[in-house]
Amino acid sequence: MSIIEVKNLKVWYPIRGGFFNTIKGYVKAVDDVNLSIEPGETYGLIGESGSGKSTIGKTIVGIERPTSGSIIYKGEDVTKGRNRKKLKYNRDVQMIFQDSLSSLNPRKRINDIIAEPIRNFEKLSKTEENHRVKELLDIVGMPKGSMYKYPFEFSGGQRQRIGIARAVSTHPKLIVADEPVSALDLSVQAQVLNYMQDIQKEFNISFLLISHDLGVVRHMCKNLSIMTRGRFVEVGTREDIYDRPQHIYTKRLLAAIPDINPRNRQEDTKERLRVEAEYENDEKAWYDKNHRVLDLKPVSGSNTHYAAVPESNSMVEQGGK
């Protein structure tokens, strides 16, 4: 039983123009996307900038409105406001942001920042609340004294941990983590990822990890999907995607990651140029005539692995309707 299910989600932004400011077309930021996340799982969403990965995250949390499609939580569609309230959806789904400084109010002390969601959803006495904040700070490895400090007094990694403490404060079931470590240094990144895993084990939280870093996603996620141009190109387990990539876009992405073994660099470059040439030669076969990613099809011999590969010419036609 999955904790959340996204069905045929579309987020289109209208392009307006002309004399009467009429709608001239749409930017299809997210175009017909399906995904489901199991309880206690970390699901990875990989894409380059502008692929629409953050839009999916924001739509799940409710910062963006979907154009069509549904988000099913506990069997009900939470794109409707009434259901959100009934299911206490806004308490159960929280978000960790990429930019830790701009997502913490500079005028508030850490105490108030972390307690804000608690005050919003629960009625606790002052001492209970204090106790809870201290507990949360302890979980993310911050000293108790930091309660009365302001966000600017902390380093990037510490601020990101405060963001995690705030997200966990309401005992959520799902946390959408939008590039939580991409602004952090390597050693700090390791720390934040470790804390995310600890919290996951302790509270059985599901994560939607949105990232452009294939290394981080491979480390954290059992299931993941690769996204470009608002559509999924490949969905599967980490073994499916990293060991048996099917779509040219996935191959290209994997080939572009620098290897930390300097002895392989010649072969890596060769492989990269080969994939790049392949991509340039038959790019058209992988997308339909409107440059839209084809529909996902199951990869033979696997029940977890799907890829948007062209099977025959007729399939290419179908995708382009």
Add this chain to the structure above:
Amino acid sequence: MDKEKDNVLLEIEHLHTAFRINGKFYNAVDDCSLTLRKNEIYAIVGESGCGKSTLATSIVGLLDPLNSKVKGSIKYRGQELVGLNADEYDKIRGEDIGMIFQDPLSALNPLMRVGDQITEALYYHTKDSEAERKKKALELLKRVGIPDPEGTFRRYPHELSGGMRQRIIISIAVACSPEIIIADEPTTALDVTIQAQIIDLLKDIQKEKESGIIFITHDLGVVAEIADRVGVMYAGQLVEIGSVFDIFEDPKHPYTRSLLNSIPQAGELGDRLHVIQGNVPPLSEMKRSGCRFAPRIPWIPASAHEENPSYHQVGDGHYVLCTCYQTFHFQEEK
């Protein structure tokens, strides 16, 4: 001997760069020495705040003279750069030393067409006519892989994508065929596929012009991909210097080893990553004596560190700061 001397492009010796914080000067770069040779890509790797960008800006003399102090020596082909005035520096910057910045949008003038920004470098450093400059600029645009050089020449920076902007920056940096290129995190703001293209481009240009590149980055993957020599920087000091193979296959300094260990690897799902304890202290609170990495590896006894850390040669061209590398082990492997 002469040939060896001919190969040396840049010689930095005992460089100290200090910034004024609340009226007092603190060293952001503390006693760094390195030698850049022809045909060499020298990567400086370290975390944010370790002083790697300060090192780069010290070389090109772009620091605010009121709030910073540079001590030591930076020699470009024997010519001392420390203490040059602005006019003298202008002759070297662009012509002999090119610079590539991290954020291509803020490094380009938003009100000037891309083409004019490329010809500007040629205008100041060559005696070419306008037509020649334009011809050269178009060649450069073509060289850095811009699909429509004529059209791009007339565009403004905001009309281009991040990867294209970085290509423009590279074409400006190499416009006068400088012998040294200083690249300060040139691929950090870019997607991985674009990053790979820019790295290939830089490598090609370096081979073609036989220039030396100082490549500053925090990404160890990129270092493994591009560098010939590597300097690992921590708290303003180069703690380990060696060839790219020394650093990745036989790292010595505790910091290098910890850093390499904290990269997420292909291993089992949910493995814990290695974490370096503590934080990099801010400039004003940093302890200046003894081994600066010591507070982050408290399980190593104080006797393992040197009081005044010095460089120890552990291989051909492979140097490590402080003696603590000899007895270092990770906390979990007692």
